[in-house]
Amino acid sequence: MKMMNVCMLMKTEISFERDFESQVKKYFIEICRCLPKELREHLNKNRMFAVTKESNNNMEELKKCIATTVKSQSHWGENVPISWTKLESVFNKIKKDKIFNFSDLLRLVQSTKELSIENEEDLKTALTFFHETGVILFRSETEKIILDVQWFVDAFKCIILDEIHWDTIDENNCDLFEQLTEHGLLSSELLDELWKKHNINEHKDSLIYHMKQLDMLAELSKVKWYVPCMNKQKYDEKYLDNCNVSSRLCFLFEYLPFFVYHRLIAACINTLKMEPWETAGKKHIFHTVTILSCKDWTHRMLIGICDNKGRTDKEYPYSIEIQANVTKPDEIDTKLTSNYCRRIFEILDELTRPFFFGESSFRVGYRCKFGPFGGNQEGQIIKEEEMSGSKIKCNKCPSVHQEDVGLIRRFWEVITVTHFKKFYSKIPLKQK
Ligand SMILES: [Zn+2]
Secondary structure: OOOOOOEEEEEOOOOOHHHHHHHHHHHHHHHHHHOOHHHHOOOOHHHEEEEEOOOOOOHHHHHHHHHHHHHOOOOOOOOOOHHHHHHHHHHHHHHHHOEEEHHHHHHHHHOOHHHOOOOHHHHHHHHHHHHHOOOOEOOOOOOEEEOOHHHHHHHHHHHHOHHHHHHHOOOOOHHHHHHHHHHOEEEHHHHHHHHHOOOOHHHHHHHHHHHHHOOOOEEEEOOEEEOHHHOOOOOOHHHHOOEEEOOOEEEEEOOOOHHHHHHHHHHHHHOOOOEEOEEOOEEOEOOOEEEEEOOOOOOEEEEEEEEOOOOOOOOOOEEEEEEEEEEOOOOOOHHHHHHHHHHHHHHHHHHHHHHOOOOOOOEEEEEOOOOOOEOEOOOOEEEHHHOOOOEEEEOOOOOOEEEEHHHHHHHHHHHHHHHHHHHHOOOOHHHO
């Protein structure tokens, strides 16, 4: 989704027009300074309008600017077959059903001549378009189509909103609620109770299916799901005391919506079939750190999110970092970690592409020091392009030190050697 490039400010009680204008400009500059450079291109002082409470001052100009901005968006004027727009009006008629079967819709469409959608393939193409534009939720591999997206969103709100919880919580289910609100673990039993009032339990399977597809939650078993945005647990590096750990690969962002991290964790469980690591009956999933077991049951991958503001390198204040670990005396299989890394890279690339306009949504780097993950405390981040030669002299840390490039990189060999070549070749030269 593209951003609406308009800045609107509200006048309160400023007497002089000139003072007001300069205050508006000051405020505009303040906004610019809060944003990373990459986002500033969406602001322009020519699209800045000072509006006054209960006055039409500048409103016409503001409306014109919004209209021009919308028309300049890339999808504006895109050719949508007329039959598809008619199909959308069919959705509106049957929307009261919230969920509709694909086969029923196909029958309905085929019996409506003016739609000119004749076969299954044509209908799937049209539905895919409406899914991608956010009108409905559709996947070709499932029969159920969600026609009312707001209803779907409301169903998820039942899971994550405190006020809805308070309506349902009682002496019998308070432990299940504690699991959800503290650890993000949602049981089928509790979900039934949360959705009972809203009469949506009959659609439970379809709703859960689409929530999984969108990585809003991850399936741990047929009766338990992990809802990452509900997890409040704090990580402690003592969990890795008896482990051999890899170096830390960092995906670097200028800005990073937190839910990207949640969706990455859900996708690793849903797609890569990784499972939360469990010791002493406790799952190692925390608010900003998650340790997932790989399919070989020997290796584990720690995935953490770090806020690096205030560190030496201010260019990329946010990072998602991965670090493999195994129980001593096992050694880390670098082929396996490289393979997981490539797949995590691909998921992250797909998840972040909608929020970034250039070719690259993130850069890659490494922590300069080895050691169990401890947030943003250990070492500094060295970017991939700075890792030339066999040794790297790190002068970003308070005490200068030298590290072996091969030792840092060997866990992520596949990604550095093959995937990045392909990836970086897409980036315009000036950004390299
Ligand atoms: Zn260093």
